[in-house]
Amino acid sequence: MSTDKLDRSLAKEIESLKEEGRAKSPERIIEAYIPPEGDRGPRYKLRGSNQEFIRLNSNSYLSLANHPKLIEAADKATHEFGVGPGAVRFIDGTFKYHDQLEKRIAAFVGKPAAKIFNSAYTSNCGLALSISDKNTHWIGDQLNHNSIIRGMRIANIPSGNKGIFKHNNMDDLRRCLDEVTTEMERVVVIFDGIFSMRGDHAPIGEIIEICNEYDSKFKDGVITVVDDSHGIGAYGTTGRGTPDYCGAQPDIIIGTFGKAFGVNGGYIAGSPTLIEAVRQKADTYIYTNPLSVADCTAAVQAIDICDSDEGKALLENIQNRARQFREGLERLGLESIPGPHAVVPLMVRDTAKTHRLVKYLYDNGILVVGLTFPVVPKGDETIRFQINAAHTQSDIDHVLGLLKKFA
Numbered sequence: 184m185s186t187d188k189l190d191r192s193l194a195k196e197i198e199s200l201k202e203e204g205r206a207k208s209p210e211r212i213i214e215a216y217i218p219p220e221g222d223r224g225p226r227y228k229l230r231g232s233n234q235e236f237i238r239l240n241s242n243s244y245l246s247l248a249n250h251p252k253l254i255e256a257a258d259k260a261t262h263e264f265g266v267g268p269g270a271v272r273f274i275d276g277t278f279k280y281h282d283q284l285e286k287r288i289a290a291f292v293g294k295p296a297a298k299i300f301n302s303a304y305t306s307n308c309g310l311a312l313s314i315s316d317k318n319t320h321w322i323g324d325q326l327n328h329n330s331i332i333r334g335m336r337i338a339n340i341p342s343g344n345k346g347i348f349k350h351n352n353m354d355d356l357r358r359c360l361d362e363v364t365t366e367m368e369r370v371v372v373i374f375d376g377i378f379s380m381r382g383d384h385a386p387i388g389e390i391i392e393i394c395n396e397y398d399s400k401f402k403d404g405v406i407t408v409v410d411d412s413h414g415i416g417a418y419g420t421t422g423r424g425t426p427d428y429c430g431a432q433p434d435i436i437i438g439t440f441g442k443a444f445g446v447n448g449g450y451i452a453g454s455p456t457l458i459e460a461v462r463q464k465a466d467t468y469i470y471t472n473p474l475s476v477a478d479c480t481a482a483v484q485a486i487d488i489c490d491s492d493e494g495k496a497l498l499e500n501i502q503n504r505a506r507q508f509r510e511g512l513e514r515l516g517l518e519s520i521p522g523p524h525a526v527v528p529l530m531v532r533d534t535a536k537t538h539r540l541v542k543y544l545y546d547n548g549i550l551v552v553g554l555t556f557p558v559v560p561k562g563d564e565t566i567r568f569q570i571n572a573a574h575t576q577s578d579i580d581h582v583l584g585l586l587k588k589f590a
């Protein structure tokens with residue numbers, strides 16, 4: 184037996200993805216990290232190039248991945264317990280560092296309990312598996328992350344039990360709530376905190392207010408869920424994310440340790456009963472090894488740093504550099520989406536120009552992501568810049584200088 188026949192079919196599928204413009208480009212390989220020095224933030228070297236690159240496409244908003252405290256904690260825990268857990272959580276794969284991280288993240292986001300997952304992706308899938316039944320209706324923002332959409336598919340939520348509202352459009356959210364049929368017992372309204380391609384945020388206060396109006400219509404009420412993967416650690420005055428920024432707390436919070444906190448893993452935070460239901464029902468939690476103890480203890484360190492004076496200074500630098508970059512774009516007459524988040528989109532609105540600009544920036548040592556049709560609608564072609572705490576004023580000036588030169 185061989186996979187020749189399968190390979191031929193798969194090759195055709197891959198070819199179609201390429202023709203449709205949906206194929207992922209080849210992966211670049213980072214070979215070296217060059218620490219910040221003087222007025223230069225960190226640089227990276229890629230395989231096959233002598234250039235030193237500034238990463239403006241990293242989610243590591245607080246720039247903590249190389250922080251000595253995280254590395255030291257990960258090293259200590261690894262020496263204590265080894266590199267892998269050896270089993271899933273319920274078969275004695277739970278170590279003290281898993282428990283510590285669950286308590287720390289719950290306290291940080293202001294919920295009584297939390298469960299950690301291997302990623303925010305599997306957290307979203309786990310939540311859908313835990314709280315859905317045939318009388319559950321889901322409503323989501325049209326720009327929700329792929330993991331929320333995939334979670335609903337994995338949980339076999341029928342298409343009749345779903346509503347999608349136009350991005351951040353509260354009238355359309357009301358329409359979706361009005362359309363829920365009377366036999367539904369539970370409604371879940373789920374949305375990204377920060378929309379990762381745009382850097383704008385969900386109006387959480389308004390969403391909760393509207394959901395409260397409908398709550399008494401359903402046996403289990405209307406439950407609000409934010410996936411704040413791009414907000415947690417990077418947004419709001421205390422780094423507690425979009426709920427912090429909006430001053431409004433959804434019922435359930437999902438997030439990641441793999442972006443601002445610079446580590447890996449995800450979490451669901453909410454009531455103790457919800458978290459016990461997740462432990463009992465979320466297959467993406469139950470039947471897979473947990474994070475390593477190194478990841479857990481490094482994530483605890485990252486949260487502690489975020490809560491310290493050092494963290495405040497890092498957050499301030501993200502805000503200052505993002506403002507510097509946005510103001511610079513404005514001075515150059517370039518279009519962006521307003522807001523204070525570290526995701527700063529440059530609206531190019533032209534596919535060929537987007538490709539040219541991404542290549543020009545790459546040739547000049549800048550890594551960014553270009554989004555073109557069909558990934559975004561025609562006319563919405565964008566380059567996404569992501570500001571990190573380790574970027575310096577001179578790094579940002581350098582990028583703005585390059586954009587100015589681009590004809």
Ligand SMILES: Cc1ncc(COP(=O)(O)O)c(C=O)c1O
Nearest residue numbers: 302303304328375379412439441
């Ligand atoms: C809203 C949202 N949820 C989930 C994820 C996935 O996060 P993780 O890498 O922890 O799975 C992302 C990352 O792109 C995201 O933007």
